[in-house]
Amino acid sequence: MTTDVVEEEAHLTLPAATVEAGRLRFASPGDADQALRLGAFNLAVPEDLDVSAGLAFCRTFYQPATGGPGDRHRGHREHGHPESKLGYEDRPDQVEQLQLESFLWQRYLPDEVTAVLRRMRELTLDTLYGVFDAAGIPEEDRELVTGGARQDTGLCYTTVNHYRTGLSDRAGIVEHSDSGFITTICTDQPGYEILHEGRWTPVRERAGHFTVNLGDAFRVLTRKLPRPVTAVYHRVPELPSDADTPDRSSFTIYMGPRYDMFLYQYDTEGRLRRFQDFRAFSVEKAGKLGYEFHSRV
Ligand SMILES: O=C(O)CCC(=O)C(=O)O
Numbered sequence: 001m002t003t004d005v006v007e008e009e010a011h012l013t014l015p016a017a018t019v020e021a022g023r024l025r026f027a028s029p030g031d032a033d034q035a036l037r038l039g040a041f042n043l044a045v046p047e048d049l050d051v052s053a054g055l056a057f058c059r060t061f062y063q064p065a066t067g068g069p070g071d072r073h074r075g076h077r078e079h080g081h082p083e084s085k086l087g088y089e090d091r092p093d094q095v096e097q098l099q100l101e102s103f104l105w106q107r108y109l110p111d112e113v114t115a116v117l118r119r120m121r122e123l124t125l126d127t128l129y130g131v132f133d134a135a136g137i138p139e140e141d142r143e144l145v146t147g148g149a150r151q152d153t154g155l156c157y158t159t160v161n162h163y164r165t166g167l168s169d170r171a172g173i174v175e176h177s178d179s180g181f182i183t184t185i186c187t188d189q190p191g192y193e194i195l196h197e198g199r200w201t202p203v204r205e206r207a208g209h210f211t212v213n214l215g216d217a218f219r220v221l222t223r224k225l226p227r228p229v230t231a232v233y234h235r236v237p238e239l240p241s242d243a244d245t246p247d248r249s250s251f252t253i254y255m256g257p258r259y260d261m262f263l264y265q266y267d268t269e270g271r272l273r274r275f276q277d278f279r280a281f282s283v284e285k286a287g288k289l290g291y292e293f294h295s296r297v
Protein backbone atom coordinates (compact mmCIF):
# COMPACT_ATOMS: atom_id res chain seq x y z
CA MET A 1 0.00 0.00 0.00
CA THR A 2 1.26 3.45 -0.79
CA THR A 3 0.48 6.56 1.17
CA ASP A 4 0.12 9.80 -0.68
CA VAL A 5 2.07 12.49 1.07
CA VAL A 6 0.74 15.89 0.22
CA GLU A 7 3.43 18.46 0.75
CA GLU A 8 1.67 21.53 2.02
CA GLU A 9 3.47 24.81 2.32
CA ALA A 10 3.65 25.78 6.00
CA HIS A 11 1.25 28.62 6.74
CA LEU A 12 1.32 30.79 9.81
CA THR A 13 -1.81 31.73 11.74
CA LEU A 14 -1.44 35.15 13.34
CA PRO A 15 -2.62 35.93 16.88
CA ALA A 16 -6.06 37.54 17.05
CA ALA A 17 -7.59 40.59 18.67
CA THR A 18 -10.81 42.63 18.67
CA VAL A 19 -11.66 46.20 19.62
CA GLU A 20 -14.67 46.36 21.96
CA ALA A 21 -15.98 49.70 23.23
CA GLY A 22 -12.75 51.37 22.10
CA ARG A 23 -10.43 48.88 23.82
CA LEU A 24 -8.14 46.35 22.19
CA ARG A 25 -8.51 42.81 23.53
CA PHE A 26 -6.26 39.97 22.49
CA ALA A 27 -7.77 36.48 22.43
CA SER A 28 -5.35 35.50 25.26
CA PRO A 29 -2.26 36.94 27.00
CA GLY A 30 -0.25 34.55 24.81
CA ASP A 31 -1.72 36.22 21.71
CA ALA A 32 -0.59 39.65 22.97
CA ASP A 33 2.97 38.39 23.55
CA GLN A 34 3.09 36.73 20.16
CA ALA A 35 1.69 39.84 18.43
CA LEU A 36 4.52 42.00 19.81
CA ARG A 37 7.13 39.37 18.97
CA LEU A 38 5.90 38.85 15.40
CA GLY A 39 4.96 42.50 14.82
CA ALA A 40 1.72 41.30 13.23
CA PHE A 41 -1.76 40.14 14.24
CA ASN A 42 -5.31 39.83 13.00
CA LEU A 43 -7.92 42.35 14.07
CA ALA A 44 -11.64 41.55 13.78
CA VAL A 45 -13.55 43.80 11.39
CA PRO A 46 -16.33 45.33 13.54
CA GLU A 47 -19.83 44.13 12.64
CA ASP A 48 -20.98 47.62 11.68
CA LEU A 49 -18.06 48.27 9.31
CA ASP A 50 -18.60 47.41 5.65
CA VAL A 51 -15.28 47.62 3.79
CA SER A 52 -16.71 46.97 0.31
CA ALA A 53 -16.54 50.63 -0.81
CA GLY A 54 -12.80 50.61 -0.04
CA LEU A 55 -12.15 47.42 -2.01
CA ALA A 56 -14.30 48.69 -4.90
CA PHE A 57 -12.18 51.87 -5.01
CA CYS A 58 -9.01 49.71 -5.27
CA ARG A 59 -10.45 48.47 -8.59
CA THR A 60 -11.26 51.88 -10.09
CA PHE A 61 -8.77 54.49 -8.84
CA TYR A 62 -6.24 53.76 -11.61
CA GLN A 63 -8.75 53.71 -14.46
CA PRO A 64 -8.87 56.72 -16.79
CA ALA A 65 -11.28 59.45 -15.74
CA THR A 66 -14.54 59.12 -17.65
CA GLY A 67 -17.18 61.00 -15.71
CA GLY A 68 -17.35 64.71 -15.02
CA PRO A 69 -14.61 66.61 -13.19
CA GLY A 70 -16.32 65.64 -9.91
CA ASP A 71 -15.78 61.90 -10.38
CA ARG A 72 -13.43 60.93 -7.59
CA HIS A 73 -13.59 57.17 -8.25
CA ARG A 74 -11.23 57.22 -11.26
CA GLY A 75 -8.42 59.20 -12.81
CA HIS A 76 -5.97 59.07 -9.90
CA ARG A 77 -3.00 58.01 -12.09
CA GLU A 78 -3.07 61.35 -13.87
CA HIS A 79 -4.49 63.49 -11.08
CA GLY A 80 -1.35 64.95 -9.55
CA HIS A 81 -2.92 65.49 -6.06
CA PRO A 82 -1.14 68.85 -5.65
CA GLU A 83 -2.12 69.16 -1.98
CA SER A 84 -0.54 65.83 -1.04
CA LYS A 85 3.11 65.16 -0.29
CA LEU A 86 2.48 61.51 -1.20
CA GLY A 87 0.01 60.85 -4.06
CA TYR A 88 0.11 58.29 -6.90
CA GLU A 89 3.14 56.09 -7.50
CA ASP A 90 3.96 53.55 -10.22
CA ARG A 91 6.30 51.29 -8.24
CA PRO A 92 8.98 48.94 -9.58
CA ASP A 93 7.02 45.91 -8.25
CA GLN A 94 3.51 44.92 -9.41
CA VAL A 95 1.89 47.58 -7.26
CA GLU A 96 0.62 50.94 -8.35
CA GLN A 97 -0.53 52.87 -5.33
CA LEU A 98 -2.30 55.97 -4.16
CA GLN A 99 -1.28 57.41 -0.80
CA LEU A 100 -3.28 60.28 0.71
CA GLU A 101 -3.01 61.98 4.09
CA SER A 102 -6.18 61.80 6.22
CA PHE A 103 -6.88 65.56 5.97
CA LEU A 104 -7.21 65.16 2.16
CA TRP A 105 -9.58 62.19 2.00
CA GLN A 106 -12.72 64.32 1.83
CA ARG A 107 -11.29 66.45 -0.96
CA TYR A 108 -9.93 63.73 -3.24
CA LEU A 109 -11.89 60.53 -2.50
CA PRO A 110 -15.51 59.41 -2.96
CA ASP A 111 -17.60 60.09 0.17
CA GLU A 112 -18.32 56.42 0.82
CA VAL A 113 -14.57 55.65 0.74
CA THR A 114 -13.80 58.51 3.13
CA ALA A 115 -16.43 57.11 5.52
CA VAL A 116 -14.78 53.66 5.53
CA LEU A 117 -11.31 55.16 6.02
CA ARG A 118 -12.45 57.36 8.93
CA ARG A 119 -13.95 54.37 10.68
CA MET A 120 -10.74 52.38 10.12
CA ARG A 121 -8.68 55.31 11.42
CA GLU A 122 -10.65 55.22 14.71
CA LEU A 123 -10.17 51.47 14.93
CA THR A 124 -6.44 51.77 14.19
CA LEU A 125 -6.06 54.44 16.87
CA ASP A 126 -7.77 52.26 19.50
CA THR A 127 -5.56 49.38 18.38
CA LEU A 128 -2.41 51.50 18.61
CA TYR A 129 -3.29 52.51 22.16
CA GLY A 130 -3.93 48.85 23.04
CA VAL A 131 -0.51 47.88 21.71
CA PHE A 132 1.04 50.76 23.71
CA ASP A 133 -0.62 49.20 26.79
CA ALA A 134 0.74 45.74 25.92
CA ALA A 135 4.25 47.11 25.36
CA GLY A 136 4.20 49.11 28.61
CA ILE A 137 4.37 52.61 27.06
CA PRO A 138 3.28 55.15 29.71
CA GLU A 139 0.15 57.10 28.76
CA GLU A 140 1.83 60.46 29.32
CA ASP A 141 4.43 59.77 26.59
CA ARG A 142 2.04 58.78 23.82
CA GLU A 143 1.18 62.28 22.60
CA LEU A 144 4.84 63.18 22.29
CA VAL A 145 6.00 60.07 20.44
CA THR A 146 3.04 60.01 18.01
CA GLY A 147 2.84 63.76 17.43
CA GLY A 148 -0.75 63.71 18.70
CA ALA A 149 -2.31 60.65 17.05
CA ARG A 150 -5.48 61.17 19.13
CA GLN A 151 -5.89 64.73 17.78
CA ASP A 152 -4.98 63.59 14.24
CA THR A 153 -1.90 65.86 14.30
CA GLY A 154 0.50 62.95 13.72
CA LEU A 155 0.87 61.45 10.24
CA CYS A 156 -2.06 59.30 9.15
CA TYR A 157 -2.56 58.26 5.55
CA THR A 158 -4.24 55.62 3.45
CA THR A 159 -2.40 53.47 0.90
CA VAL A 160 -4.53 52.03 -1.91
CA ASN A 161 -2.79 49.15 -3.72
CA HIS A 162 -3.52 47.63 -7.14
CA TYR A 163 -1.40 44.51 -7.87
CA ARG A 164 -0.93 44.55 -11.66
CA THR A 165 -0.72 40.81 -12.41
CA GLY A 166 -0.05 41.54 -16.05
CA LEU A 167 3.46 42.67 -15.05
CA SER A 168 5.66 39.57 -14.74
CA ASP A 169 9.17 38.97 -13.38
CA ARG A 170 8.69 41.25 -10.41
CA ALA A 171 7.48 40.86 -6.85
CA GLY A 172 3.89 41.64 -5.92
CA ILE A 173 5.19 44.08 -3.30
CA VAL A 174 8.89 43.94 -2.39
CA GLU A 175 9.92 42.94 1.11
CA HIS A 176 9.86 45.84 3.55
CA SER A 177 8.92 46.92 7.03
CA ASP A 178 6.45 49.79 7.44
CA SER A 179 8.06 52.94 8.83
CA GLY A 180 5.48 54.14 11.34
CA PHE A 181 3.88 52.65 14.44
CA ILE A 182 1.02 50.72 12.92
CA THR A 183 -0.64 49.78 9.63
CA THR A 184 -4.08 48.18 9.31
CA ILE A 185 -4.49 46.26 6.03
CA CYS A 186 -7.72 45.25 4.31
CA THR A 187 -7.32 42.89 1.40
CA ASP A 188 -9.47 40.71 -0.84
CA GLN A 189 -7.05 37.81 -1.46
CA PRO A 190 -4.22 35.86 0.19
CA GLY A 191 -0.61 36.59 -0.74
CA TYR A 192 0.74 38.38 2.33
CA GLU A 193 3.89 36.75 3.75
CA ILE A 194 6.09 37.56 6.72
CA LEU A 195 9.70 36.77 7.52
CA HIS A 196 9.35 34.39 10.46
CA GLU A 197 12.35 32.65 12.08
CA GLY A 198 14.41 33.42 9.00
CA ARG A 199 11.89 32.04 6.47
CA TRP A 200 9.35 33.70 4.26
CA THR A 201 6.07 32.26 5.47
CA PRO A 202 2.61 32.71 3.94
CA VAL A 203 0.03 33.92 6.43
CA ARG A 204 -3.31 32.12 6.61
CA GLU A 205 -6.23 34.43 5.95
CA ARG A 206 -8.61 34.75 8.88
CA ALA A 207 -12.11 35.51 7.57
CA GLY A 208 -13.59 38.80 8.76
CA HIS A 209 -10.24 40.17 9.99
CA PHE A 210 -7.78 42.86 9.04
CA THR A 211 -4.04 42.30 9.26
CA VAL A 212 -2.17 44.73 11.51
CA ASN A 213 1.57 45.39 11.06
CA LEU A 214 3.79 47.09 13.63
CA GLY A 215 6.56 49.24 12.18
CA ASP A 216 9.97 50.85 12.62
CA ALA A 217 8.83 53.67 14.95
CA PHE A 218 7.60 51.00 17.42
CA ARG A 219 10.76 48.89 17.06
CA VAL A 220 13.01 51.89 17.73
CA LEU A 221 10.88 53.09 20.68
CA THR A 222 10.82 49.74 22.49
CA ARG A 223 14.18 48.20 21.56
CA LYS A 224 15.66 48.46 25.05
CA LEU A 225 12.44 47.77 26.97
CA PRO A 226 11.52 44.40 28.53
CA ARG A 227 8.88 43.84 25.83
CA PRO A 228 10.43 44.97 22.54
CA VAL A 229 8.16 45.19 19.48
CA THR A 230 9.23 43.74 16.12
CA ALA A 231 8.82 45.76 12.93
CA VAL A 232 7.53 42.90 10.81
CA TYR A 233 9.24 42.26 7.49
CA HIS A 234 6.53 41.49 4.94
CA ARG A 235 5.99 41.07 1.20
CA VAL A 236 3.64 39.72 -1.44
CA PRO A 237 5.34 37.44 -4.00
CA GLU A 238 4.70 37.81 -7.72
CA LEU A 239 1.04 37.17 -8.47
CA PRO A 240 0.30 35.31 -11.70
CA SER A 241 -2.18 36.69 -14.16
CA ASP A 242 -5.40 34.65 -14.08
CA ALA A 243 -8.44 35.38 -16.22
CA ASP A 244 -10.77 33.96 -13.53
CA THR A 245 -9.44 36.05 -10.65
CA PRO A 246 -9.49 39.84 -10.42
CA ASP A 247 -6.20 41.59 -9.64
CA ARG A 248 -5.37 41.59 -5.93
CA SER A 249 -6.50 44.70 -4.05
CA SER A 250 -5.57 46.08 -0.67
CA PHE A 251 -5.92 49.34 1.20
CA THR A 252 -4.40 50.36 4.49
CA ILE A 253 -4.43 52.94 7.26
CA TYR A 254 -0.93 53.97 8.35
CA MET A 255 -0.04 55.94 11.50
CA GLY A 256 3.41 57.23 12.30
CA PRO A 257 5.36 60.31 13.33
CA ARG A 258 5.30 63.38 11.05
CA TYR A 259 8.41 63.87 8.95
CA ASP A 260 9.28 67.01 10.95
CA MET A 261 9.39 64.99 14.18
CA PHE A 262 11.86 62.79 15.97
CA LEU A 263 11.79 59.07 16.54
CA TYR A 264 12.11 58.35 20.24
CA GLN A 265 13.67 55.50 22.20
CA TYR A 266 13.57 54.45 25.86
CA ASP A 267 17.01 53.86 27.31
CA THR A 268 17.75 50.91 29.62
CA GLU A 269 16.63 53.02 32.61
CA GLY A 270 13.29 53.65 30.91
CA ARG A 271 14.02 57.32 30.11
CA LEU A 272 12.61 58.62 26.83
CA ARG A 273 15.32 59.96 24.47
CA ARG A 274 15.32 61.51 21.03
CA PHE A 275 16.65 58.86 18.62
CA GLN A 276 16.75 60.33 15.10
CA ASP A 277 14.99 62.84 12.89
CA PHE A 278 12.20 60.81 11.23
CA ARG A 279 12.72 62.31 7.79
CA ALA A 280 16.45 61.54 7.91
CA PHE A 281 15.63 58.01 9.10
CA SER A 282 13.19 57.58 6.18
CA VAL A 283 15.62 58.92 3.55
CA GLU A 284 18.35 56.61 4.88
CA LYS A 285 16.00 53.61 4.81
CA ALA A 286 14.88 54.37 1.23
CA GLY A 287 18.54 54.59 0.19
CA LYS A 288 19.35 51.19 1.73
CA LEU A 289 16.38 49.60 -0.02
CA GLY A 290 17.27 51.29 -3.30
CA TYR A 291 14.22 53.45 -3.86
CA GLU A 292 13.56 57.17 -4.05
CA PHE A 293 12.06 58.86 -1.02
CA HIS A 294 8.91 60.96 -1.69
CA SER A 295 10.22 63.98 -3.57
CA ARG A 296 7.68 66.37 -2.00
CA VAL A 297 8.42 65.51 1.66
O1 LIG B 1 -1.22 44.22 0.25
C1 LIG B 1 -0.73 43.77 1.30
O2 LIG B 1 -1.15 42.70 1.80
C2 LIG B 1 0.40 44.50 1.97
C3 LIG B 1 0.51 45.94 1.60
C4 LIG B 1 1.68 46.62 2.24
O3 LIG B 1 2.58 46.01 2.75
C5 LIG B 1 1.75 48.11 2.30
O4 LIG B 1 0.92 48.79 1.67
O5 LIG B 1 2.68 48.63 2.99
Ligand SMILES: [Fe+2]
Pocket (backbone or CB within 6 Å): 176, 177, 178, 183, 213, 234
Ligand atom coordinates in the same frame (compact mmCIF):
# COMPACT_ATOMS: atom_id res chain seq x y z
FE1 LIG C 1 3.75 47.30 4.14
